[in-house]
Amino acid sequence: MHNSQVSAETWSIAELATEYAVTLRTIRFYEDRGLLTPERRGTARVYHPRDKVRLGLILRGKRLGFSLDEIAKIVDMYDAEPGEEGQLVYLLDQITHRRAELEQRRRDIEETLADLSEVETRCRADLSALRWERPPGS
Known part of the structure; x- marks a missing residue:
C-alpha cells in the first residue's frame, strides 16, 4: 500500500479530506478564506500540524453552529x-x-x-x- 504522506509531520490535501471526511473543495474553501495556509511544493499543498489542528477546530466550530467569522476569530486565537x-x-x-x-x-x-x-x-x-x-x- 502506497502512503502519500509527505512526512510524519505533514499531510496532503487528500489525506486531510479523508481523515476529516470532507471534500477537497471544502478544504480549499477554508484556504481561500485564510483559515488554512498550507505550504506549496510545486502544485502540491503540504499541510503541517498547525493546519491539521486548525481544520479540526474549524469543523468542530461548524458542528457547534458558529459562523465562519466567529470560527476565524477563535481559530486565530489558537495561534x-x-x-x-x-x-x-x-x-x-x-x-x-x-x-x-x-x-x-x-x-x-x-x-x-x-x-x-x-x-x-x-x-x-x-x-x-x-x-x-x-x-x-x-
Missing part, C-alpha cells in the same frame, strides 16, 4: 500566545452565547416533539373513530 485575557474573555463569551442558543434550540425541539405527539394521538383517535363508524364494506 496567539495563550493566556491573553482579552482572548479568553472573548472565547468564554462566545461559549456562553452559543450554549444559550443551543439550550433554547433544545427546548424548542422538545416542545415541537411534544406538539407532534399530541397531534399524532388526536389523528390516530380520529382515524380510529372514522373506521369504527363506517359500515363494513363501504
Whole structure:
C-alpha cells in the first residue's frame, strides 16, 4: 500500500479530506478564506500540524453552529500566545452565547416533539373513530 504522506509531520490535501471526511473543495474553501495556509511544493499543498489542528477546530466550530467569522476569530486565537485575557474573555463569551442558543434550540425541539405527539394521538383517535363508524364494506 502506497502512503502519500509527505512526512510524519505533514499531510496532503487528500489525506486531510479523508481523515476529516470532507471534500477537497471544502478544504480549499477554508484556504481561500485564510483559515488554512498550507505550504506549496510545486502544485502540491503540504499541510503541517498547525493546519491539521486548525481544520479540526474549524469543523468542530461548524458542528457547534458558529459562523465562519466567529470560527476565524477563535481559530486565530489558537495561534496567539495563550493566556491573553482579552482572548479568553472573548472565547468564554462566545461559549456562553452559543450554549444559550443551543439550550433554547433544545427546548424548542422538545416542545415541537411534544406538539407532534399530541397531534399524532388526536389523528390516530380520529382515524380510529372514522373506521369504527363506517359500515363494513363501504
